[in-house]
Amino acid sequence: MAGLDLRALDAPVIVAPMAGGPTTPELAAAGTNAGGLGFLAAGYLTADVLAERITAARALTSGPLGVNLFVVRSSAALPDAIHRYAKALESESARYDTHLGEPRYDDDHWSAKLDVVMDLKPEVVSFTFGLPDAEECTRLRSAGITTVGTITTLAEAELAVAVGVDAVAAQGPAAGGHRGTLDPAAPPPTQPLSQLLRATTVGLDVPVIAAGGLMTAVDVADVLASGAVAASLGTAFLLADEAGSSPVHRAALQDPQFTETVVTRSFSGRYARGLRNRFIDAHDAEAPFGYPEIHYMTSPLRAAAVRAGDPHGTNVWAGTGYRQAKAAPVAEIFSALI
Structure with a gap:
């Protein structure tokens, strides 16, 4: 496998990329420093800002970092x-x-961001909403970068493997934020994460990351026992000290009216x-x-x-388990998860 072996993390927990504010260089670096893998979210950023954030995170950790890119190939919009x-x-x-x-x-500055990751070489690059083509996967692998395709069905996972990704992130329906469904007009799958994880770990010959609704140590242990190489958590870190969640977002997550x-x-x-x-x-x-x-x-x-x-x-993006999110430093949240 090119780049980072996802099976070799000291703590098999990934701080999921959360575009639009919650993900910061501090959050990503803290996840890596806790023994897991922190991700930067490239969505909605310019290529220059993405480069600045990768550089800022690099200054805060000597460990591996991930970057998530949006792959917007088409739109289902009707004027x-x-x-x-x-x-x-x-x-x-x-x-x-x-x-x-x-x-x-627009395509979220795809080509320019691809150039940024080729230049700055984060250890892992993942994709949401779509997949790179085979040539792009080969370029990334040649740069020593591990590639991960976000999928919501076994059929999508097979497409990801066919273009050459090194691993897949199986996203279940309890996930907060955008569903990673490849077809922009398809209804989001409702297959439980446990079933999707079983199908992908049995049906594919690549590492599988579990994502969607994971909040506790029991959740993490369950997906690892089911064959995942790591658990990816986003909502669990929305209230972290290092997260960039807005005051409105933080307050709503703890407001009983919701x-x-x-x-x-x-x-x-x-x-x-x-x-x-x-x-x-x-x-x-x-x-x-x-x-x-x-x-x-x-x-x-x-x-x-x-x-x-x-x-x-x-x-106010959040997964189904948002009530279990804790306001604490990332290191403390990790300690409760492992």
């Missing part, structure tokens, strides 16, 4: 549906005294799990497919809601 949704969100613009963003398409998470495409045009709030209740049924167009369109609304301290106007 008429986007226009109708924009009309439906006019009341939100008025509520937060802001405007909608331009619903544009009682459940739901999967919605109302914020980004792609399915993601977060705390059920007023915005989701008002707009989920009418929200069309269309990532990243809807993401860009709602971005000013969400930012304005955060500035206003209102968790009901923004996405």
Whole structure:
């Protein structure tokens, strides 16, 4: 295997990449320093900012680091549906005294970010929403980088292996944030992580990382006993001292008024799990497919809601086990997981 052997971590726990704020260089480095593997989230960043964050994390740890890239190859957006949704969100613009963003398409600076990781060589690069092609996998491997494809079904895992990834991250339905489903218009799979893990570990000849809803030492032990080489946790670190979660996000995770998470495409045009709030209740049924167009369109609304301290106007991504998240340093959270 190229690069890092994921089976050789001192602590088989990965601090999952969480784009949009929660992931910081400090969080990633702390995960590595605790004996696991910390990931930086490249999503929504420019290539230059990604390079700065990799460099900053390198200064905080001598251990391995991972970087997660969004692979946006196509969009399921339909112009008429986007226009109708924009009309439906006019009341939100008025509520937060802001405007909608331009619903544009881009590939999240894929080529430029690929150049950054080829240059700075994090030990691991993972992919979400899509897969690199075989040539790109070969380039990364030749640079000594281990590649990981995020998948939500065995069929997706087989596609990932076919393009040459070194490992897969099997994401179950309890995961917080965006589902890693490869088809942007497909309903997110509901197969439990335990079943997906069994199918992938038996059916594939590559290491499998387990992800989605893992919060406790028992959760970690269970997936390791089922054949995973490591457990990837995101929600468990949202309240970590080193995380960049906003004050609104942190407060909502601990607010008893929020009682459940739901999967919605109302914020980004792609399915993601977060705390059920007023915005989701008002707009989920009418929200069309269309990532990243809807993401860009709602971005000013969400930012304005955060500035206003209102968790009901923004996405509060979280997995189903969010109530078990602890406000503590990463090292302390790791100690409770191992």
